Amino acid sequence: MTGAVPATPRVRVQEAPFDLAAESTALTAGRENVGGVASFVGLCRADDGLAALALEHYPGMTERAIAGIAAEACSRWPLSGCTVIHRVGRLRPGEPIVLVLTASAHRGAALESCAFLIDWLKTGAPFWKREEFADGRERWVEAKADDDRAAARWARATGEAPAA
Amino acid sequence: MTGAVPATPRVRVQEAPFDLAAESTALTAGRENVGGVASFVGLCRADDGLAALALEHYPGMTERAIAGIAAEACSRWPLSGCTVIHRVGRLRPGEPIVLVLTASAHRGAALESCAFLIDWLKTGAPFWKREEFADGRERWVEAKADDDRAAARWARATGEAPAA
Amino acid sequence: MQVLYFAWVRQKVGVAEERVSPPPEVADVAGLVRWLSGRSAGHAAAFENAGAIRAAVNQEFAAPDRRLSPGDEVAFFPPVTGG
Amino acid sequence: MQVLYFAWVRQKVGVAEERVSPPPEVADVAGLVRWLSGRSAGHAAAFENAGAIRAAVNQEFAAPDRRLSPGDEVAFFPPVTGG
Numbered sequence: 002m003t004g005a006v007p008a009t010p011r012v013r014v015q016e017a018p019f020d021l022a023a024e025s026t027a028l029t030a031g032r033e034n035v036g037g038v039a040s041f042v043g044l045c046r047a048d049d050g051l052a053a054l055a056l057e058h059y060p061g062m063t064e065r066a067i068a069g070i071a072a073e074a075c076s077r078w079p080l081s082g083c084t085v086i087h088r089v090g091r092l093r094p095g096e097p098i099v100l101v102l103t104a105s106a107h108r109g110a111a112l113e114s115c116a117f118l119i120d121w122l123k124t125g126a127p128f129w130k131r132e133e134f135a136d137g138r139e140r141w142v143e144a145k146a147d148d149d150r151a152a153a154r155w156a157r158a159t160g161e162a163p164a165a
Numbered sequence: 166m167t168g169a170v171p172a173t174p175r176v177r178v179q180e181a182p183f184d185l186a187a188e189s190t191a192l193t194a195g196r197e198n199v200g201g202v203a204s205f206v207g208l209c210r211a212d213d214g215l216a217a218l219a220l221e222h223y224p225g226m227t228e229r230a231i232a233g234i235a236a237e238a239c240s241r242w243p244l245s246g247c248t249v250i251h252r253v254g255r256l257r258p259g260e261p262i263v264l265v266l267t268a269s270a271h272r273g274a275a276l277e278s279c280a281f282l283i284d285w286l287k288t289g290a291p292f293w294k295r296e297e298f299a300d301g302r303e304r305w306v307e308a309k310a311d312d313d314r315a316a317a318r319w320a321r322a323t324g325e326a327p328a329a
Numbered sequence: 330m331q332v333l334y335f336a337w338v339r340q341k342v343g344v345a346e347e348r349v350s351p352p353p354e355v356a357d358v359a360g361l362v363r364w365l366s367g368r369s370a371g372h373a374a375a376f377e378n379a380g381a382i383r384a385a386v387n388q389e390f391a392a393p394d395r396r397l398s399p400g401d402e403v404a405f406f407p408p409v410t411g412g
Numbered sequence: 413m414q415v416l417y418f419a420w421v422r423q424k425v426g427v428a429e430e431r432v433s434p435p436p437e438v439a440d441v442a443g444l445v446r447w448l449s450g451r452s453a454g455h456a457a458a459f460e461n462a463g464a465i466r467a468a469v470n471q472e473f474a475a476p477d478r479r480l481s482p483g484d485e486v487a488f489f490p491p492v493t494g495g
Contacts, residue, residue: 022186025206033211033258037283040204041276042189043412047197056411057336059404062388087411094197099412108287108495109315112205112280119201119272119412127385128411129336141337144408151273207495220494221419223487226471251494263495272412283495291468292494293419305420308491 008104010071010083014063016090019100028082028104035081037108039115041101047094055131056089056098063087063127070121074103077117078110085118087128117155124152172268174235174247178227180254183264192246192268199245201272203279205265211258219295220253220262227251227291234285238267241281242274249282251292281319288316330399332365334375335406338382341375350399358384359393361403375405383408413482415448417458418489421465424458433482441467442476444486458488466491 011027013019021042029035045054071083082104092098101118105111122128123145130142175191177183185206193199209218235247246268256262265282269275286292287309294306330349334342355364359379366376376382384391385404397403413432417425438447442462449459459465467474468487480486 020186021189022184025185029208029259031259033209035208035259036210037208038204038206039279040202040206041272042202042204043272044193044199044201045197046200046270058411059333059335059385059388059406062385062404065388095193095195095199106210108205108207108283112276112283115203116276116280119276123272123410123412125409126411127335127406127409129407130410131336141407142410144410148412222494223416223418223468223471223489226468226487229471287493287495289492290494291418291489291492293490294493295419305490306493308493312495 007072007075008080008082010068010075010085012064012067012071012084013086014058014060014067014089015086016088018088018097019086021100024084024086024100024102028084028102032081034106035104036106037111038082038102038104039108039111040103041099041115041119042097043099043119045092045094045096045098050135051094051132052135053094053133054092054098055133056092057129057131058087058089059127066126067122070118070125074114074118078103078105078114079107080105080110080114083114083118085122087122087126089128091133120148120151120155123148171236171239172244172246174232174239174249176228176231176235176248177250178222178224178231178253179250180252182252182261183250185264188248188250188264188266192248192266196245198270199268200270201275202246202266202268203272203275204267205263205279205283206261207263207283209256209258209260209262214299215258215296216299217258217297218256218262219297220256221293221295222251222253223291230290231286234282234289238278238282242267242269242278243271244269244274244278247278247282249286251286251290253292255297284312284315284319287312330397331402332361333402333404335404337407338375338405341371343369343371355397357393357397358386358391358395358403361397362393362405381407413480414485415444416485416487418487420490421458421488424454426452426454438480440476440480441469441474441478441486444480445476445488464490 067085084102086100103111103114132140248266250264267275267278296304333346339345351364366373416429422428434447445459449456
């Protein structure tokens, strides 16, 4: 344990790819109190002839919302580090979209908070995905009930608003 | 989904460090059907003045036991890839000990199977840790009831034997 | 009051952002939706099914009864699909 | 029969591995533990608290009542502490 001061999460929204190894090393370099680092990398799948995903965000609100949930993760679990990077722009199948990294003295804290963050990113972070297919069709991805259920497991009153 | 054929797990027990980025890339390179890759890296903590951990294994049985549990993970979750690397020998605080990587079309499958594998590695894999302290003391690490409880969550009849 | 639109809401309205000055009787998010719907055929199409739209006020998710002030930044968008 | 010892069991016995030929009445893992305990002070110390020791036969975890054959590889060790 690093003590009572929660870790300061690192949050970025960017078009560029991210470097899993560098981000992981940044959470452990020079520290001897990290017992485990959990990570999740979400990738773009080539479902149904998908040619690309176009990811849009709300600059300002998106970063703020992710920083808020990352701070919540750091208060719910004893994390020594937490990094969330989400890409935007046009991404092709096979490309990484999102990275969540959590470090803790205890493996359970790292694993659970990593799952919590990715479940929330699916349901509460202001991103919108448009699918572009090989045949020229385009379609905005619709929110999934499955994802809402996954996020609801964490039993938090998220800020996601009811219908306007 | 890659279809009905389960992935072939990659299992290694070695003294050398491992390369998280290279292992992660190996599970996704050239594939467009992987939706997520979960990973867990366990590290050596400097608890109570620890100077080093000496990790011993049972050559043959250890690899076989890990391959068995990895195959079970591939049959319980729809994984497109699964890698487990466990180091042995003398490791200093801050050094990585174990890597678990799971890839799937679905994030839940990747996250859950990763947690399952690391919980099992803590309780069912034939490794023994000896702690070496700065003041010269040495101590064999005792199995923890916490770890047994974490593994029991997965409700599997593991092969761990009762007292001889 | 600055209003922003995202994803298909933006596509239907036809602009990403606009400055508006609704009359004083537009007091909350639901009122703003009704008032914006009258501005153009695009706005009307975007807000046709209000249940499919979410809102944020000053970059925080907001319910339909959220009160509004003239200086607010209000955004409308579909349910989010990140991650 | 090949017998292997790991961790503090190995340290107490004093060897990592030995070839033994127990008499026919040593039929299972529990019987082998009793018979090995009589071989030296080190063996006796290692097996003093049998409840603290686990066994494997032919590289699979084995219970005390596991039957043994002359060609088996039997290993004794403390509860595992990996990961």
